[in-house]
Amino acid sequence: MKEVGGYLPPCLEGELEYKTLTFQRNQDTVEIQIPLLTREQMDALTDIVKRNSRFILKSFTVNEIVSIIDKAIAIFLDRSSKYRQKAEKLLPIITGYDEEIIRLGLTSYLKSFRKPQLQRFLVEDLGNPLLLDDFQPRPKGGFSKAMGPELVVHVWAGNVPALPIWSLISGLLIKAGNIGKVSSGEPLFAGLFAQLLMEIEPKLADCLAIVWWKGGDEERESCLLNKADIVVGYGSNTSLASLGSKIPLTTRFLPFGHKISFGIISKAGLDSRKAWQTAHSAALDVIRYDQQGCYSPHCFYVQRGGSVSPREFARYMAHELECFEKRYPRRGLSLEEKTANAAWRNKEELNIFSNSSKEVLGTTSNNWTVVYEEGSQEINPSCLNRVVKVIAIDQLEQVIDFIGPYRSLLQTVGIASTPKELFDISDLLGKAGVTRITGLGSMTSPEAGWHHDGRFNLLDLINMVDIECSAEEYAERFAPYVD
Amino acid sequence: MSQQEIMDSICQFIRRDQSSEEGFNDLALHLFAYQYKNNLPYQAYCLQQGRTPRTVKMWSQIPSVPINAFKEVILSSNNPKEAERIFMTSGTTQGIQGKHYHPALQVYDQSMTANFNRHFMKNSGKIRMGILFPTEEVMPNSSLAHYLALAVKEFGTEDSSYFISEGGLEIEKLIDGLEEAKRTGEPYALLGASYSFVHMLDELEKIGGVFSLPKGSRILDTGGFKNNSRRLEPDDFYNRLSDRLGVARKDCINMYGMTELSTQFYDQGNGEIPSVKSGPHWIRTRVINPLTGETVPKGEQGVLVHCDLANFNSVTTILTEDIGIEVEAGFLLKGRAQGAEAKGCSLALEEFIRAKKGTSL
Incomplete structure (x- = not known):
């Protein structure tokens, strides 16, 4: 079986090189062909994603984004959908886990990203999710808005199926451009999810990308890391330390080490x-x-x-x-x-x-x-x-x-x-x-809105922008209708 | 059987030219019964696995002990305080050394000399030796230091010498030695740790030193590179050795041994990589699936288990972390199976140990 993995914005130009990752379980083999970008392509990609996050993704309301994700999750929960079937068929071969474990695991995991759960997730972190759409009045006076960055880079690790979409969905909810690097252990699901999102809302097509490179490939790595606003990294402390050393001081780095x-x-x-x-x-x-x-x-x-x-x-x-x-x-x-x-x-x-x-x-x-x-x-x-x-x-x-x-x-x-x-x-x-x-019995299924390693999934990704009272009061003086 | 009787019967066994399956099996089972009786941690371990001298009928069924066990428990049939020598493994991540107790070195020495004579000396009398390793006096707990000292004592000429001192590699003395060898035209043997050879190559390359050792000269390296030097690919390593010293790759022998054993394995030169390793008739190797302990089909990769009859005091059967493939004349080494990282995001043992030592967090 052959499958093209990852996801790239359609407006990225040029010939693509593909790398094949081969997986085998019992008698079944699957080859995942995943794009391997050149340095120039990587540069172009970050520009595309940043630009489109600024002008397109940020024009959506948070509720619209929630609805798009909800539709995608509904399709993944539907066992007759081709996306679900593909995941159920290929993930056991890729990760080696038993089919039933994957089927049950996917359902219990994906359920936490349906609309009501996402709404809870947003309220959990922000109190008022409209903060993501517009300046909202604050009890102490003044106004605030939660601004997502232009580019969040995710460096995923491990072979636990579908785990990457946790941080990917967090990135989408705060309207950031997202580029995710899948691990060699499970390079499939994040790409499938991205493809489906674009099918549901084609306007998002250039707002995210799912790529791969071999760990330690400094040229590709540094190119992306230098342009990110936030880097979310998963892996052992050794690999996170090495990742952290390549990230500029002014870039926010959120490392999730092994636990x-x-x-x-x-x-x-x-x-x-x-x-x-x-x-x-x-x-x-x-x-x-x-x-x-x-x-x-x-x-x-x-x-x-x-x-x-x-x-x-x-x-x-x-x-x-x-x-x-x-x-x-x-x-x-x-x-x-x-x-x-x-x-x-x-x-x-x-x-x-x-x-x-x-x-x-x-x-x-x-x-x-x-x-x-x-x-x-x-x-x-x-x-x-x-x-x-x-x-x-x-x-x-x-x-x-x-x-x-x-x-x-x-x-x-x-x-x-x-x-x-x-x-x-x-x-x-x-x-x-x-x-x-x-x-006991729920250890492997965290609830929607959990605090991963005690942190806030969304708050850590945003910046709050405050309009202080004084600005508002000062502005009154210059209103054209001032008395 | 008393310890002396056990030792005598092994020495007698080593002196034979070869052994039948039956002969090997008999002695292995005798040894197993002796160790089971006298080595109580091993007895408890065997009982846990449901294998006792009553149920074990073949040498291949003797419970194997992982090399790390030498760090955990005392594996000795004799009172460990009466040991003539204790060989220790080099330091590890945890800083605990494995200890191999030898009540007497008679069996070890006989195993080493008989095997060395056949595979390295090719029964050719004495040869002038240069040793790239510290002396036995400096490292009394190193089995390799003892091995090399024994090689010099039994097979080296009187003008053999050591080139590693407290200050490290004595490159000038070594160069003198190599030049002297060239001048005399007599065959020369250079023996030592693989990483010392890398240091030597680095030094020789720095000064552009190239030698052409006399015909019949040979090299023995052992132990791999570990963390003591940069790692060279085997092909690169032997090409450089051959280029710098003028010894053909077929005369560069690699010895595979371990502190936990009393017998070594040799190849017949490294003209081709990977070379086939084989041991003498008193050691047998199986390639197994470590989970089940069953032998894997010939030609498939597995982990090596050695049953060494010269290990009369500790345990005969050792489970290594070396990956290998069985071939016609022995086995191929394919590297080490250590430090399996978690596939997911759970903490791996090695990382935990580092955290415990406070080096990574």
């Missing part, structure tokens, strides 16, 4: 009736995208004292993971990943001798691993791909000590507890650096 997330299970979730459901939800968070997301759990802290002990809970989880493996098998791993996985598990097995309470659960095919541990346990990353630790604790608050040193790396906590425990521990977690607390 670590985990679960907390109170004894309230561990009576003999509810424990199965709790284990099921926890396992679901593990198998969705094989823990590759920043919101995916690396381990679960499980409280003692319930009628199901933490050790038993680990076995429940093992059972759930084995059942999921049959229904939604893990994606095929690279030799590097297999080696890392085996090394991680062997290391745990070797430590059984010095830590006899430890238990390593798994099958000989090694499709998942659950390690049970007791005693004080600092959070430690899993090697991912369905490998988790279950760590016994006496009090929920103990977790705070285990995560203390890593505040800048923390993100989501999936929690199963009583309402009182939820609010008590949330305050402590927040102080320790956690930015998102969610129900």
Whole structure:
């Protein structure tokens, strides 16, 4: 199968060079041909996108933009549409994830970009979304308007399907020109989404572009980064540091580094009736995208004292993971990943001798691993791909000590507890650096309007322009009808 | 069996010309039973995997231990305090060194000399040697320092010398050595770490030094480049060595060994890349899928597992991080399988370790 990826404004002229990225899963192969622009073309592209964002995109009202996105999302949610079908067919081959996982993941993710959710998203950040259209009066006096920049450059990473449209939609809502660089791990969805938007509203055709270059290609990179007003970057801290060093000081850089997330299970979730459901939800968070997301759990802290002990809970989880493996098998791993996985598990097995309470659960095919541990346990990353630790604790608050040193790396906590425990521990977690607390089973589906890594999705992209009271009053003096 | 009996039977095995599958298997299972009994962390590990001397019937079923385990636990059948020598791995990202305990070096030394004599010396008596590595006195915990010292002691002539001192590469002394070798017309052997050869090449290129070593001269490099020098592509590396020293690429031997083993692998020169590596009859290699431990079909890439009968005290079977392909006469090395980055945006182990050390955040 061949597919042209990316998206370029029709008014970009000249011959295009294409680079082919090949993906294989089981017997299926797909070749994504993605345009590789020359330096001159990249220069021309930024000019086109900036110009059109200034004169075209900014002439739309925010409500009109919301409606266009809503239409595109509706088409992607419709399983009979050709766009949806293409995504469902190709994304499993590209990313290696199971078809069902992708189908369910896409639906739950895309739902958060329908019109009501986008409206909530806007109100969440801005209070009054009309700020994006016109100067709005402020309670303290004067007027303000939220101005989107001319060009937001997005540098996406990873292979979690469709993740890039989060920042792309944010960029569109604030009426910025957008150029996104897709990752080699998932170069398809952002381009598909852009193509569909243009089909729905052809006037936007020259306001955005989806491109690709090989990471570290300084010539293409610097060309784009120098002209951006804002750069949104995703990736490891190493790659973000390198990206940041190429961005001019006056350009706003919003780096989203890799994060670590985990679960907390109170004894309230561990009576003999509810424990199965709790284990099921926890396992679901593990198998969705094989823990590759920043919101995916690396381990679960499980409280003692319930009628199901933490050790038993680990076995429940093992059972759930084995059942999921049959229904939604893990994606095929690279030799590097297999080696890392085996090394991680062997290391745990070797430590059984010095830590006899430890238990390593798994099958000989090694499709998942659950390690049970007791005693004080600092959070430690899993090697991912369905490998988790279950760590016994006496009090929920103990977790705070285990995560203390890593505040800048923390993100989501999936929690199963009583309402009182939820609010008590949330305050402590927040102080320790956690930015998102969610129900167990929902770790991989952030709500519309969430604060990604604790930040504002839209506010960080805009500038407020104030007309102060004095200007208004001063202007009165010069009105032609002044008395 | 006592330790001495074990050692004797291995030395006897090494002295043979070759081994049958059955002979290898018998000794491997004996060793497994000995290590299982005397090395308790290993015993717990085997029990966890459900493999004990009662259930393991083939050497290929012996539980393999990942090289990183040497950093985590003490793998020794004998009291580690009584070790004659401890070989340690070079520093790593975590700054913890793996330790390989040798109660006595008798087996290691016999394994090394028998194998070295056949594959590098080609049973040709003694040769004048130049060593591009520190001495054993300077690095008592380096298995390579011991290996090279043993090479000099057993196979080097009396005028062999070391060219690495505390100040680094002694290039002038080396040049004198090379010129002297040329003058005498006697074959010369230069042995050392691959990265030292890169430093040497850099120095020689700076001063435009070109030598033509006498016929029969040869080179042995080992260990790759790691972080000690810039990385050269193998073709480039051997071309430069050959150009600067006048030793044909077929006489440039690469040794593949590791601190965690007691036996080395050699190729038959690097005229063609990648060269085929093979070991003597007391070590066997499987190319496996690391997840299942099963041997991959011949010709497919996998991770190397070595079963080294000379590893009588630690564990016979080591799971490496080296990617390889089985071929007719041995295996091809295809690089290292380390540092798998997360595919998504979740934190990878290596980045976490850096964060913990406070170097990246």
